[in-house]
Amino acid sequence: xxxxxxxxxxxxxxxxxxxxxxxxxxxxxxxxxxxxxxxxxxxxxxxxxxxxxxxxxxxxxxxxxxxxxxxxxxxxxxxxxxxxxxxxxxxxxxxxxxxxxxxxxxxxxxxxxxxxxxxxxxxxxxxxxxxxxxxxxxxxxxxxxxxxxxxxxxxxxxxxxxxxxxxxxxxxxxxxxxxxxxxxxxxxxxxxxxxxxxxxxxxxxxxxxxxxxxxxxxxxxxxxxxxxxxxxxxxxxxxxxx
Numbered sequence: 310x311x312x313x314x315x316x317x318x319x320x321x322x323x324x325x326x327x328x329x330x331x332x333x334x335x336x337x338x339x340x341x342x343x344x345x346x347x348x349x350x351x352x353x354x355x356x357x358x359x360x361x362x363x364x365x366x367x368x369x370x371x372x373x374x375x376x377x378x379x380x381x382x383x384x385x386x387x388x389x390x391x392x393x394x395x396x397x398x399x400x401x402x403x404x405x406x407x408x409x410x411x412x413x414x415x416x417x418x419x420x421x422x423x424x425x426x427x428x429x430x431x432x433x434x435x436x437x438x439x440x441x442x443x444x445x446x447x448x449x450x451x452x453x454x455x456x457x458x459x460x461x462x463x464x465x466x467x468x469x470x471x472x473x474x475x476x477x478x479x480x481x482x483x484x485x486x487x488x489x490x491x492x493x494x495x496x497x498x499x500x501x502x503x504x505x506x507x508x509x510x511x512x513x514x515x516x517x518x519x520x521x522x523x524x525x526x527x528x529x530x531x532x533x534x535x536x537x538x539x540x541x542x543x544x545x546x547x548x549x550x551x
Contacts, residue, residue, distance in 0.1 A: 335424075336390050338400060338414040339431035345503040347492040348383050349406045351375040355490035356544035357521060359389075362534045369393060373491050374544035381406055386546050391416070400426075401548040409494065419547035441507035443468030443479075447514030452486065452523065455539070459486040461523060464516045466505045479529035481505045489521030489540055 356374035371392045377384030382403040391398045395416075401423055402414040415423025445466040452461045464483045469476045481504065485493070493503050495518045500506065525535040 334395075335426065336395055336398075336400065336416060337429045337431075338390060338402060338411060338416075338426050340411045340428045341431055342390070342402070342411055343385070343404045344409050345494055346409065347494045348385070348404050348409055350492050351378075351383050351385075351490060352542070353378050354542045354544050355540075356542075357489065357491050357540040358538040359522075360536045360538050362536070364531045364533070370538060374546075375490065376401070376544055376546035379403075382412055384546065386544070386548060399548050401546060401550070415548060415550055417548050421548065422551045423548045425551070441468045441470035441479075441509075443505070443507065443510045445510050445512045447512070447516045450484075452484070454486065454489075454523070454537075459488060459523075461486050462517060462519065464504065464518075466510065468505055468507045468510065470508065477529075479505060479507070480527070482524070482526040484523040484525070485518065485520040486523050487520035489523060489537065490542075491521045493518055493522070 353375055356372060358370060358372045361369045361371070369392050371387065371389040373385065373387045373389065375383060376386045382405055384401065384403050386399055386401045388399045390400050398416060398418050400414055400416050403412045404410065405412060411428055414426045414428060416426050417423040443466060445464065448463045448465075450461045450463060452459055462485045464481075464485075466481045467478070468480075469478045471477070483493075483504065493501050495501050499515075499518075501516070501518045521537070521540070522535060523537050527533045
């Protein structure tokens with residue numbers, strides 16, 4: 310099972326964790342599983358494949374896909390929740406466009422009818438330590454992805470707080486590209502909940518937070534790197550609702 314480092318390690322990576330029901334072997338899906346994503350910006354058929362590398366652990370790859378849009382919900386099929394503990398299965402869930410809460414979730418193997426899962430109310434992670442101080446810098450750049458040049462935005466955040474014997478330091482570097490799907494969610498104050506929010510941070514530049522993750526690095530005792538492997542616009546559901 311994966312363990313959540315901090316919110317700074319981002320729920321994108323941490324949400325790979327799949328707890329197992331005490332009654333029988335099945336994944337648990339939190340109603341808060343998609344709070345870190347701007348699901349309202351998704352278009353039908355958009356998908357992204359990600360790779361997660363963590364210190365001392367085997368790399369994992371997973372896929373997120375928008376496979377349906379309705380008046381109030383978006384349907385997302387993914388294996389980020391199952392890739393480690395339930396390989397070969399996927400989860401299809403409906404997510405509210407306004408509150409980003411999971412409404413229903415189905416689980417099974419591609420090509421089959423899904424089994425509906427009960428939703429859990431997993432607690433949200435602690436946003437950080439108010440005693441920390443840090444700096445953040447925003448820079449624009451360009452990157453070639455699948456043979457096409459994309460404008461990117463890099464947000465680098467460093468924080469430090471007192472520890473026992475030595476300061477505790479964290480570093481997060483997020484690179485976004487506007488055309489990549491599954492953009493991160495931003496609140497009414499312009500704060501991205503998937504970024505480090507510890508204490509007092511002095512910003513150099515203002516991030517737009519537009520677009521999906523190209524790479525995300527987190528260092529803080531351990532190191533995690535999330536990288537986009539591929540993306541496209543032709544996704545269709547492989548798991549069917551009963």
